[in-house]
Amino acid sequence: MDEVMNILLIRFAIIVAGIALLVVAVFSVAIMLRRHGRLGRARGLVEPALRAWADRPAAGPGAGRGGLGARRGGGRSELGRLAARGALHYLDQAETRGTGGDR
Numbered sequence: 034m035d036e037v038m039n040i041l042l043i044r045f046a047i048i049v050a051g052i053a054l055l056v057v058a059v060f061s062v063a064i065m066l067r068r069h070g071r072l073g074r075a076r077g078l079v080e081p082a083l084r085a086w087a088d089r090p091a092a093g094p095g096a097g098r099g100g101l102g103a104r105r106g107g108g109r110s111e112l113g114r115l116a117a118r119g120a121l122h123y124l125d126q127a128e129t130r131g132t133g134g135d136r
Contacts, residue, residue: 080124087117 066072 076124080121083117083121087114087121089114 063072066075
């Protein structure tokens, strides 16, 4: 049982480290784009794809019924869609505030 817990802990640590590296990479790319004055252009390219992904219907059996398939098949994608909708909301708010990205 101790070996199983160690394997699960190592797996969790690898996943967390991967997510942390991804966040740092995305942040550094955003800073680089902003310094070069291309953040608005990149936003224009990414926003339609993000909107399409956020608005797509949930996949998997039972995803709309709240059954077992919704828990197993759509849990992570639903979290991703929620994050995408939050990012889109932030982008919409930035446009209305006039802080659209580039200096």
